Amino acid sequence: MTGITTATVLNQHISGHEANYQLLIPEQLIYFAGHFPDFPVLPGLVQIKWAVDFAKNISGHSHIKQINRLKFSGLILPNTTLSLTIHFDAEAGRANFRYHKNSGNNDRSITFSQGQLLYRD
Numbered sequence: 001m002t003g004i005t006t007a008t009v010l011n012q013h014i015s016g017h018e019a020n021y022q023l024l025i026p027e028q029l030i031y032f033a034g035h036f037p038d039f040p041v042l043p044g045l046v047q048i049k050w051a052v053d054f055a056k057n058i059s060g061h062s063h064i065k066q067i068n069r070l071k072f073s074g075l076i077l078p079n080t081t082l083s084l085t086i087h088f089d090a091e092a093g094r095a096n097f098r099y100h101k102n103s104g105n106n107d108r109s110i111t112f113s114q115g116q117l118l119y120r121d
Contacts (some may be wrong), residue, residue: 003030007050010081017088019058028076042076047113051084051097058096059088061119069096070115082112093120 032040075115098114
């Protein structure tokens with residue numbers, strides 16, 4: 001299967017142990033095929049993989065031991081622009097991530113998913 005396998009990074013800001021990425025989720029992603037045929041949604045497993053990949057930029061880790069506090073609360077559809085915010089706590093060996101976007105109503109943020117990546121016990 002060929003096609004696009006990652007989001008388009010429109011903007012990024014990395015400062016110390018914090019990172020924020022503005023992402024465009026292109027409709028050509030291979031992950032939309034069959035998930036679901038009449039209503040494409042970005043799979044949760046893909047969101048986790050991208051969080052791990054982007055967190056590596058501030059954590060230096062590519063392998064996680066556990067995922068905690070994982071919550072999916074909104075559907076990410078094709079052609080959605082959103083933010084991925086990551087905070088790495090080196091002392092605790094964990095990174096918190098959150099996919100979200102500004103709703104436009106009083107600067108409220110809509111959260112699509114969030115979780116915690118643990119790198120050690």
